[in-house]
């Protein structure tokens with residue numbers, strides 16, 4: 496039997512969502528190529544799933560071609576697809592932490608998270624984080640973690656992430672934007688093999704402020720910071736009007752777009768490539784990827800969920816882990 500590299504560990508995410516079914520479908524597609532283990536409650540896997548429980552991740556490589564290797568983590572209750580049970584919220588949070596432990600101890604090579612329902616976790620278990628990205632930052636030691644959504648057509652990085660739109664102008668500071676640019680450029684170089692990453696930076700306001708007529712942050716500091724960092728050796732352009740920086744010809748001019756807030760970044764990539772986009776967290780001391788979509792309660796348990804984004808997320812996790 497050929498030994499494979501340490502597995503990618505998949506956290507189950509919200510079990511009442513599509514996470515369990517896309518994990519099984521992704522295993523079916525990748526079982527010959529990617530060593531993987533799913534962590535969650537076996538009761539939450541779709542009926543008829545081909546899986547085998549293991550107790551040690553080293554067993555996965557002998558199992559994965561024939562069955563999805565599963566580390567069983569007992570949850571409080573079974574599930575009704577589409578309806579999160581508050582009693583299961585703690586299990587979802589604990590599985591993410593346990594998976595991080597497995598990556599940090601080298602038993603898994605990377606983490607691939609199935610989607611969580613943030614509000615269900617907040618309501619059910621007082622989850623103190625607005626998303627995985629912020630939780631993983633804490634689990635990884637508290638350094639800044641950055642969200643990047645990546646597909647073949649586009650990479651985007653929101654500088655502010657899960658905050659209300661009205662809070663964005665206050666949260667957006669020169670230090671935050673500088674750090675976002677630095678972490679993104681370093682990750683593109685070190686983890687994506689881009690020798691001299693070209694970054695396009697969006698403005699905050701319509702038309703990048705239109706010379707101060709539609710907002711002043713661009714004039715007051717964003718343009719200066721971009722100039723300054725350009726002088727330090729970064730390949731930067733901007734601030735660019737966000738509405739005209741995502742068409743095909745514009746995208747050809749950069750390796751990643753730095754956006755100012757969540758929707759400015761995620762709307763273009765989910766419009767271009769919803770099925771194949773991958774969420775990658777940059778700045779962590781371990782590899783973490785995720786599909787770009789959420790829990791999709793409206794279709795959970797109906798056999799309608801498309802596993803393509805999960806498949807891409809697993810492939811990218813394994814590739815990034817191999818790259819070191």
Ligand SMILES: NC(=O)C1=CN([C@@H]2O[C@H](COP(=O)(O)OP(=O)(O)OC[C@H]3O[C@@H](n4cnc5c(N)ncnc54)[C@H](O)[C@@H]3O)[C@@H](O)[C@H]2O)C=CC1
Pocket residue numbers: 513517609610611612613614627774785786787788789790791792793794799800801802803804
């Ligand atoms: N990484 C994560 O944990 C993420 C979690 N979420 C969470 O998911 C929850 C629901 O978010 P929504 O905004 O409703 O987005 P969503 O992505 O769950 O669903 C949006 C629409 O896309 C469809 N859809 C999503 N994934 C699909 C798939 N694989 N195949 C076929 N159709 C699919 C859904 O059926 C729905 O109509 C929220 O709590 C949100 O915070 C959202 C994005 C990422």
Ligand SMILES: NCC(=O)COP(=O)(O)O
Pocket residue numbers: 625626627628629642761774785787
């Ligand atoms: N919209 C993307 C998203 O919410 C994913 O967040 P995270 O859970 O990966 O931090």
